[in-house]
Amino acid sequence: MSIDPEMLMAYADGELSPLEARRVERAIAADPALGEEVARHRALRARLSGHFAPVAEEPVPDRLAALLRSNSNVVALPVRKPARRIPGWTRWGGAIAASLVLGLFIGQGLQDPGVVRTHGGQLYAAGTLAGALDQQLASNAGAVQVPISFRDARGSYCRVFTSATADGIACRDSQGWALRQTRAGSSAAKTDYAQAGSTDPALMAAAQEMMAGDPLDAGAEAKAKASGWK
């Protein structure tokens, strides 16, 4: 069965139904070149969204904001500040982050709170999350998806993950998968008929910043997995 380029791209973007996705996965299993193409699609998305993400973080020019303020018929009502696109989680200190992240995992009704643990004040992935980070390749579908893997400046392997409960970036150290970035899950709102959608551009931008070199392609990812991400 042949997989056309559009279908492979739609698979990389999480746009296929589970049935179609399984077809593509079977084809990938038979032809590793297809898996590499999927990784290339995802790497391109990460690169583009990372490149443009800073534009949305720039302060809005006064002339544009003034256009909206002056048009208001209500005089002297202060305009509410625009909601920040990226919440302050990127800058939270450890303790606050820890409590918020735990709240995020537990507060969203996850039955199994054992997907995070702490070690020496650092949050680590545990349970199913740690399992997915250890085992899952970018081309695999599942409750947790791991679309991008890369090495950070210190040479550690890091992986971007998305799930219904939380999205984030985890980096491998001697104690396990240290959680570097976490935020509310992006795939929670998706229907049963759609796979997890595109990864949050802000998360991709954060990954881009941490990345030394390019994201791992399918071959390098498989090799890293085989060596236990060390």
Place this chain on the structure above:
Amino acid sequence: MAAFEDDLLALLPRLRRFARALARNAADADDLCQVALEKALVGRASWQPGTRMDSWMYRIMRNSWIDTTRSRARAAQTFVDPDAGLGIGADGGAEARVALGEIDAALHTLPDEQREAVALVLIEGLAYKEAAEILDIPMGTLTSRLVRGRQALMAQLGEAA
């Protein structure tokens, strides 16, 4: 009621990012934002509360951009040979092109119809269905433009393993 303006203001960072992917440089992108915002304020009656304002604004911006490029192309044709090259006639075009990074330069080699598809899906993170609705094209047309645009970018940016 300032809620409409507030919502637009909250969207503005994303609109600026979309404009940056469409236009050739930051100054043109903010001009495009201004035109689109003015149109949105004038046309606010066509906004249906409860529907997605981001899709509505992306559509206004994209249509404004088409209008701008068409009128600019007409103006350019009266003065220069169309084969003389893209970018001629735009103020500071040469400097802007020098300042363009590798990714911007690659994006601008794409035909407009591919670039707008790439911008909505890969940069703005919209689902295919949402992007197709904004561009007012069938899903099949969107995916074929998207796949061609991406393959061209991968070839240029050396994304090949």
